[in-house]
Amino acid sequence: MVEEEKNLRVVRCGGSELNFRRAVFSADSKYIFCVSGDFIKVYSTATEECVHILQGHRQLVTGIQLNPNNHLQLYSCSFDGTIKLWDYIDGILIKTFIVGRKLHALFTLACAEDSVFVIINKEKPDIFQLVSLKLPRSSSQEIEAKELSFVLDYINQSPKCIAFGNEGQYVAAVRDFYLSVYFFKKKTTSRFTLSSSRNKKHAKNNFTCVACHPKEDCIATGHKDGKIRLWRNFDDEKKYTYTCLHWHHDLVMDLAFSVTGSSLLSGGRESVLVEWREATEKNKEFLPRLGAAIVHISVSPAGDLFCTSHSDNKIIIIHRNLEASAVIQGLVKDSNIFTGLMIDPRTKALVLNGKPGHLQFYSLQSDKQLYNLDIIQQEYINDYGLIQIELTKAAFGCYGSWLATVEQRQEKETELELQMKLWMYNKKTQGFVLNTKINMPHEDHITDLCFCNAEKSENPTLVTASRDGHFKVWILTDDSDIYRKAVGWTCDFVGSYHKYQATNCCFSEDGSLLAVSFEEIVTIWDSETWELKCTFCQRAGKIRHLCFGRLTCSKYLLGATENGILCCWNLLSCALEWSAKLSVRVMEPDPNSENVAAVSQSPVGSDLFVFKPSEPRPLYIQKNISREEVQWGVFVPRDVPESFTSEAYQWLNRSQFYFLTKSQSLLTFSTTSPEEKLTPTSKQLLAEESLPTTPFYFILGKHRQQQQDEKLNKALENELVQLPLTENIPAISELLQTPAHVLPSASFLCSMFVNSLLLSTKTESAEEVPDDADMEEEKESDDSDEENNFTEEVQDTNTTDLGEDIIHQLSKSEEKELRKLRKVDYSWIAAL
């Protein structure tokens, strides 16, 4: 099942920004769509569950819009230069329009039927244009669309800065200090400029976003100083007027009008959704405490739901009466990652810094945040320049039953606030409960902490290393008093080595040895007696990473130094086994094998080396896994082991390696080829192929066709009644392929259906000729499983020579039916 020649690729694995663009609601508000890296995710608004992932783009998806002509279809555009049309209910790609230029945003208009608007950049990097793109009608799946017509120049690349107003009569664009309005009918552009930073009062007049009133000629613009301006009369460059709404104290990040235009929604860094009713300053409603800055606001076409995208990669679905009804939370990428990547042994979730002061548990499989653990448990005050308490270290111990966290806040050099918390997993509540809080566990920053995870150890042990020159051993002791039984953590041992700063600590796999590095020196301690066993010193710079080998390699200790030396010591001989010159940024042992992954940083990029401590030759080298610096990595045990036979990929059999780059994109390795990964989701009529062999199945095509072929070869036999080639009967495929909700009533279809099953004794040739065109068309619709009316349109363009008017959806096929019926010879009935 695994082909050797397949290449190992670095792939983005979820955790992408859900808040990159405005989310889009389906017409019935049942689904919400959001871009997520190269994919589009379809969530159910009621259950918050991801219903479909629309995959097909090869680069970041930059815009999604409902097809204004068919609200069951979705357009998307991407940096890969294509616009794709999707059937989101079935998760099927219908069409791809190849534009061939980087598309930055997409807009659709109901009145512009066959064209969409996209933002492209000109040759110069920072100049963006809004252009109208004609989507050619064609039945093929991949269509070149190159017919661009220019609308507006020198615009902001963010789609928040473009808005179409009043049924597409004009488009408003904002940038810096001006608002430009292009009128499609008059083909003129008006430009309104605000006084810029010449004086202090207007220094923050910059436009940040724009929205157009759905019914009236009114443009709302958001500004950097928190003002919202409502522009009117802007078709007259002299008589234009605006009014101000001011509540936000920081920039307005997004604006949206409700469907009827009766209220305006605005949001910003305050994390408060403000609803301005009747666009008056005094009549406003708030939905506060949304957790993070509001980046985007969108409104469902049905008008019953709003949604806000937040800077912590979260989408909140809000009911019309300003009650949050659902939260879709992705991987939070808001803050610096201090804790690194960890795996919660219980849930197998990825654990890292989340919201400020929180630890997030993120499921890699479902690309969803499982929950947030509030570690700091203090109100977070979002203010620029405020020094916050940072969650700096965390570690799981004893198979996930203990969690240790360290938080610190340093306002001045001498004032360090340090706190270590130990959390016990409570089976009843299925969550972590604070057990012990230790104020100032050390005099200085804690550089590392680790649990003793040996199977045999009966008493949980935690070691912390600190810059104050000590490492401390904490053990769980009985803390019961007369009121209750309890356990708590106390310090058991304090070790130091010549007043050097302790930088790393690590337990051996069996828990018998503890390695603590003191700057350049590695010390080995016996975990029973806390006796210094031996020291290693390579004089190759301070130790940055330290880890013991596992399984068969447990006699080795690995250390990576700042000077770019990777050392491996043999603990039995107490000697250096080997050393290599490698500037290691990340060193992670695989818990399920002997393998150790090391990521080194070179000026061109980061390289991955996988090796066993026993031999200095790496098992696998992947150069240039990322152009950026890799900050953290982790091995995640696989649920189902893979069985790569290739030696190079065997290290991926039991675990998967995930790493996080500086720009906080979570990446991993995958062997599946991009083509396979991005299977064109043209799995239409999958139902047809996988039907169980029921009588219904016999009516349908494939089987019969094969039979018929055989029969034709055998020449005619008389015992079987000749059934028609049902696959080619349009009425049946029509019936089976059209979504149920667009089908006419069953009584209407019934006669047609039955008629189509009746045998006619016409000649082969007479049957073949008129059906030819139909067959072709049916195949097309097979290919795409499009909406019926869409097919109709295509057919319309194809068969315009017939000059037939299409009255309603099925009229065309009815015509065909009628035509066919006229030709059907029912004389055989008389013969009976």
Place this chain on the structure above:
Amino acid sequence: MLAAGEEGIVDSPGMGEFKVHRVRFFNYVPSGIRCVAYNDQSNRLAVSRTDGTVEIYNLSANYFQEKFFSGHESRATEALCWAKGQRLFSAGLNGEIIEYDLQALNIKYAMDAFGGPIWSMAASPSGSQLLVGCEDGSVKLFQVTPEKIQFERNFDRQKSRILSLSWHPSGTHVAAGSIDYISVFDVKSENWLMDSFGDETDFNLLGSAIHKMLVDRQYMGVSKRKCIIWGVAFLSDGTVISVDSAGKVQFWDSATGTLVKNHLIANADVQSIAVSDQEDSFVVGTAEGTVFHFQLVSVTSNSSEKQWVRTKPFQHHTHDVRAVAHSPTALISGGTDTHLVIRPLMEKVEVKNYDAALRKITFPHRRLVSCAKKRQLLLFQFAHHLELWRLGSTVATGKNGDTLPLSKDADHLLHLKAKVSKMPAFLRSALQILFSEDSTKLFVASNQGSLHVIRLLEGSFKHLHTFQPQSGTVESMCLLAVSPDGNWLAASGTSAGVHVYSVKHLKLHCTVPAYNFPVTALAIAPNTNNLVIAHSDQQVFEYSIPDKQYTEWSRTIQKQGFHHLWLQRDTPITHISFHPKRPMHILLHDAYMFCIIDKSLPLPNDKTLLYNPLPPTNESDVIRRRTAHAFKISKIYKPWNLTSGRISTISLQPLLFMELLDERTLVAVERPLDDIIAQLPPPIKKKKFGT
């Protein structure tokens, strides 16, 4: 800096230095503005203040305050309106309706309306009828006759005082705002049955519906005691706009008596409303000092449906905006903070000239201070009294820009309040009085347009002569100037030109050719007897009285034109004086600058720097000479220096008066705005974000 009410002497040695008395003990506080009324026929604005003063501003003449009626404590105006063209009426809490004589600048008559204090007054669109709303709830209709006004009838008496009135533009209906409700009357209806009113849905016999629209007392969910309708406006489509004490602007349908739209705009009272003539925009003023502009804009560009939208707020006031007016091109507002603010509507202004700039008028456009040069006395004119002060003096000397200590403080000598009644009848009302230089003659400009010359004797006086006005004109003279030798008397009215009389021969000597803009200051130069005239459009003329023609310098400057920055100044020149030793110098000042015109230097053109700072002393004389021009200006708010270094590095506050005491001493009467604001009642406290 000097504290208020103090006097300091600033020494500035150097070439031609001055010792400057900086006087800040003129405790002048203008009264708050109560009403404004705009007359579009004459483009004039009438402003009444809380002390009963009424001022007329000519908006065409650079917003010059051309007429002035002094007030009285017992005559607090509550309403002001123009009727029948250009007749001005006011009504007040003493229950009287007053008509002003705009020619003679006095009160024509006062008529009691017999309804208790009058709160509101409105002239019918035709101007032939006047409606007043009284304390007792009655609305009284007066007919405006050519000479007087005549009571016609009472409307239905309401339960409480009528605070606002507005006519429908057709003159058939009237909306009256009271406490908690608005009533709509049919003017033509003969039957004003008392019992037909009271029920909202009741109709009287003739079918003229009287609606009573109850205004919600609710204010942000909190019920206030009463909702006072401070203003109503009746639009031609039948909409009534009301502003009330709950901070609401409400739109009512007068035909059905229903509320159409509600705009909550302020947390405090909305006190005034004014609608433009085209009814496409209106302006309201709130007690928070904010003025809101509402505009009628079309909903979409291709539909005829229009809606009222609140557009821009203007915060030019710190206190209540008691009155607003809407001229075709500007929003005018005034309030308790005594400023009259004229905010032009940019979209209506065609050319960018000084009409397009925001105007804030605080100080009167006339001289309130006079000075006895030899005795070093200052006479301050207040609204209802006079004060006489003696300047302090110093013996110290110092460097340029030093503040010298006073050896003798300024003295308050007199406080004149009582009026001397032993006066001949013709002297009872004088608009302007002036003593001759040698104090032997007194010139009195009376309100009948005549000028009286009186010889002063020891303890008594003798009427010498009366210059009668030109036949046919009754316009009063309000500016007088006498030549230092006492031979010539120049007098100017509000519109006609300047007349020069020969005091020796007691006859009219000549008349300076009439100019479109009113005269703001007059002075006759010593020796040459040149008459210097400043007009409200900032033009300055020099007219030679003996030659009866403009001087050569005046012709030159007219030919070349003034510097554009000079013409853009927005306060008129209120005083002109001359240097006793330098005949080529003319000293003049407005509220924000002091200028010495040196006629010997070249005139500035638009390319030169008008407000040029003092070139560094190390610059060669050539450069100094090249940059020097005739206008040496000291800007008040910025410490500009005069080119010749006459006044250096002292920043002055708004200047009410400046005069040369002698060739080395200058007296400047300043009035810092902060001192005025300190004496006003505290404004409504508003929460400011971040405090």
